[in-house]
Amino acid sequence: MAPPSYASRLPPAPDEPARGDTDSPSPVSSAARLIARVRAILADKSESRLAQLVAGKVFLVRVASALLALVSQVLLARFMGAYEFGIYIYVWTWVLMIGALSDMGLSSAARRFIPEYTELKAFDHLRGFIAGSRWLAFGIASAIGAVGAVGVWLLQDVINHYTVIPLYLACLTIPIYGLVQTQAGIAQSYDWPNLALMPFYIWRQLAITVAMGAAWLFGAPTDAVTAMIVAVATTWLVTLGQLVMLERRLKRKVEPGPKTYEPKTWLATSLPIFVVEGFYLLLTYVDILMLEQMRSPQDVAVYYAGARLLAIVAFVYFAIAGATTHKFTQYYVAGDKERLATFFKETTRWTFWPSLAICAVILAFGYPLLGLFGPNFGEGYVVMFILAVGMLARAAVGPAERLLNMLGDRKQCASIYALAFAINLALCLVLIPRLGIEGAAISTSTALVVESIMLYVTAKRRLGFHVFIVGSSKRSP
Incomplete structure (x- = not known):
């Protein structure tokens, strides 16, 4: 007969029944284990846990933003009608695309330079970047x-006459958009996600909805103008308010002192x-811009409604990506491959x-949600299924392009x-021209699948990283 194992000779834990005790654990012991588990989670101060918490905050803000945007877009569509709403969406798409690029990549460069300067204790360069990048x-x-x-x-x-005045107004938004992008970075x-995201994604949307x-x-008048x-x-x-709050926090985080400005170095990286x-934003918005040129404003509105409902998956x-990109730089600079x-x-x-779980829920309730926008918006339901394929393909390789960017493979990206x-x-x-809004969705989804495959191959070949959701986490030799 085999001797009893060491584990079998141990006395039972205080909150666990002895071996052979067939009674269920008491509610008190179950509650004690639950409390202990919660305390262990809260006590976990590892960088992975911090990244998860920050990512969770970012996601909650973006989810709240998505829900607010859904309510806002439904109300705006009701206030304005499909025609004026379609014009507004077309013009605002230009704002989102050009505005997101108006900082020339300095918002993303912040996630490279701030952890790098901090790790190297180059505080004069750090202070110079924090101040100078925003003015630049x-x-x-x-x-x-x-x-x-x-x-x-x-x-x-040459352009449609009804878009001229809204486009002029859009140009007034671009200067402050560059500032809000850099401040968010x-x-x-x-790791201040609320300050980074809430002013633009929550307070701005809420103010627009209330004003309209x-x-x-x-x-x-409730037209596009x-x-x-x-x-x-x-x-x-809201951006000026964000500026004031960011300055207050930075004064507590970064000690005052001399500043070193290196705009050439910043721009060389950004x-x-x-x-x-x-190219990413062109990839993201080209479908809506092409629809406006080839189809009616009503089609633009229907397509946008379907894509907007599914946007929470991308959040x-x-x-x-927002919570982890600067960590890629930190580990790389430290040499911890x-x-x-x-x-x-x-x-x-x-x-x-x-992403997979949220996508399934949204698709399950997509049709009645589209009905909130008004009659005929249900035509966007098929669009949601098509776009979901591309979005899940992108999610399957994680923030691979951020990894490549931070590690210097920007040309490949x-x-x-x-x-x-x-x-x-x-x-x-x-x-x-042949399939209408479904054709736009097929085009975008196909491009996203191709993009994800190429990111996987590039990361594997150049960095030795396996970035697909299924497979080994080991680096290739």
Whole structure:
């Protein structure tokens, strides 16, 4: 007979029944174990746990933003009607695309320079970047806004007449957009997700909805021009408020002292990131822009409604990327390649499985949610299923392009996004005239699948990282 094992000779734990005791654990012991588990989670101060908590906060803000945006877009569609709403969506898409690029990649560069300067204890460079990057971004964005206004003036006889005034107003939003982008990058580098995201994604949307609701209630115009005036005013106000709050926090975090400004170094790093983000945004918004050229404003509104409902899936990706990108730089600068590989594998799991679950829930209730926008918006239901394929493909490789960017493979990222954009544009030109909004969705989803495959291959070949959701977390030798 085999001797009893060491584990069998141990006395029972205080809150566990003895071996052979067939009675169920008491409610008191179950509660004690639950409390102990919660305490262990709260006591976990590891960087992985911190990244999860920050990503969770980012995701909650983006989810709240998505829910608020859903309510806001439904109300705006009701206030404005499908035609004016479609015009507003078209113009605001230009704002989102150009505004997101107006900082020339400095917001993403903040996640590179702030942890690097902090790790190297180059505090004069750190102070210089925190102050100088914001002024640089605001100046660049102001120049872009001015060029945009001149472009609208030169092309006003060519573009649709009903978009001219809203496009002029959109140009007034661009300068402050460059500042809000850079401030968000700085705040996220210090793990302040609420300060980074809430002003633009929560307070601005809430203010627009309230203002347009007041206009509708009191009989004032609720057309695209009015909506853009409100959007310009609210964007400036919330960004200036964010500036004040960020300054207060930075004074407690960074000691005052001399500043070293290196704009050439900053731009040398940020411009390749800008190219990558530029192609990414073109890839993201080309479907709506091409629809506006080939279909009616009503079709744009229906497509946008379907894509907007599904956008909450992408928020998981952006939450994880925003919370972890600066950690990639930190581990890389410290030379901890194994930790970097393991940490990235964790981020891939954090990205994919929640994305899959949320996608299933949204698709299950998508049709009645589309009905909230008004009659005929249910035509966007098929669009949601098509777009879901591409979004899950992107989630399956985690924030791979952020990893490549932070580790210096920016040219490869730019090439990948350029090819994906070209595929999307070419397919839109072919499929939208034939299939309408479904053609736009097929084009975008196909481009996202191709992009994800190329990111996986590039990361495997150049870094030795396995970035797919299924597979080993080990680095290749």
